[in-house]
Amino acid sequence: MASSKARQRALARAKTERQIARRAAAARRRRQWQAGIGSAVALALIVLVVIWKTGGFEPEPVRASECAWTSVEAGSGIVDVGKPRTNDIVKNGVKTMTISLGQGTVTAKLDPSKAPCTVESFTYLASKKFFDNTVCHRLTDAILQCGDPSGSGSGGPAYRFPNENVPSPTVDPSASASADASSTGNALYPMGTLAMAHSSEPDSNGSQFFLVFKDVQYPADYTVFGTIVGGLDVLTKIGEGGNDGSNQAGGGKPNQDVKISSLTVTDIAPEEPSTAPSASTSASTSASASPAASASSQS
Template sequence: MASSRDRQRKLARAKLDRQLARRAAATRRRRQIQAGVGVFLVLALVVAGSAWALGAFDSEPKQNAAVEETCVWTPQDAAVNTNLKDVGTPETKGLPTEGTRAMTVTTNQGGPITAELNLATSPCAAASIAHLASRSFYDNTQCHEITADGALRCGDPSGSGLGGPSYSFYDEDLPTVPSASPSASPAPGQPPTYPKGTVAMISNPPGSNGSQFLIFFKDFTTADPKYPVIGKVTGGLDVVEKIGALPTVENGTGAKVRPKSDVVIQSLTVGEPVTGAAPPASAPASSPSAG
């Protein structure tokens, strides 16, 4: 009997030892896991603290979108088109995209004619005109056409309709109109696509804008807009209307569109950006100007 009880005690002791060993192993694993989690939390806190110190969690307003704005200036070959004039290209980034820039055009027909270029809808066109104006690109050039659409066409130093800078850029604010009828005529009751006083780019082919622009002296409605809007006249519209009433002569291509009297831009300047709402497109201002 004694030997049997001894064996039972030894077996029970061995069983207890195994249980204790398992518990000890489990405790070690738990402590190891806890230690690993602790290290991870410490590292996370260190990283978060460093990021906070560097301003990663600052609630500063986002930078103006103008910082990231990019305009693409497509090179044009002046050797192929000798009517082009190379005066470099505007900046591609950091361009203003809010508010307006004032454009002032003084001609030999009176003036000044003032307009506001819309930076929100046409930042690249505004940047291009400002760049060209800073290079005196437009000074002493002729407005070579009074278009059948009721606009004065300017901005080509060659006076041929083929001139411009040695780069081009894409359309920005091309008007949208209701679906055209089968005859391609404007929809009934459609408001003017280009209200009197609108300033727009013009290019040939469309979409390859350079320096040429239109100033509308009467409302023009079309089912097929081709001229991207860049702004509107704020003063001197009477001067534009006066020029629009000039007799025209043949321009060398068979079209009777060249003003009989020379219309010369004596100077064109563009002011600094002004933050604020752009003027409404439907009501260009007219102010008396010297004839």
């Protein structure tokens, strides 16, 4: 009987010892877990302090725009199709601009490395079909001017942008007798030049451009953004058709309707002509009125 009671007491004591051991182990695990959490929190606080001291919580500065598109108030001839992107502008490679006219097709090689914002603008406007079904509103004996959706010489998109790749002033010896051509502010725009037209205000480029089919002297103030590589014969025939002389500064509306049915810009380089244009189309240098003189707003 005594041995039975002793055995029960021993079992009870062993059970109690096991319970105490389990509680001690649980308490030890809890302390370890709490210590781990505390260390993690302390480490996180240290990291946050370091980031704060090094300016990590300051907002990332906004990258300056690569191309500045200045808004234009809505008005007669202004067509709002939004604005091109301001960053990640393409500045290399070659693009092809294809102009489909009723008289034939003109192709030009665009150079983003020299006039990235101008090429970006034309690529954007072409994607919006901005030039489609518009007329070329001005013709002289050396250039054809297009790109105004209103056909008035004062229209364009709802933004303007600065000049790029302006030629250096030169003097054409063959026109030295002309006061206009002898000005040190003038430059030679050779046959095949593709350039922007604008108003007399600075940095007022929009959508109007001119295609040079005979060497011409103009102020060194127009962005050259491409070279005509096909269709100079088309432009020469349009020039031979003459104009109505309606522009007081020179030239006027083409006598034959010149309409752009479509204008596209692609990333594929154009095929260069196998032979140069005949010398007869560029034998003389014209001193006709510059594109800036054809309208009060933009031309």
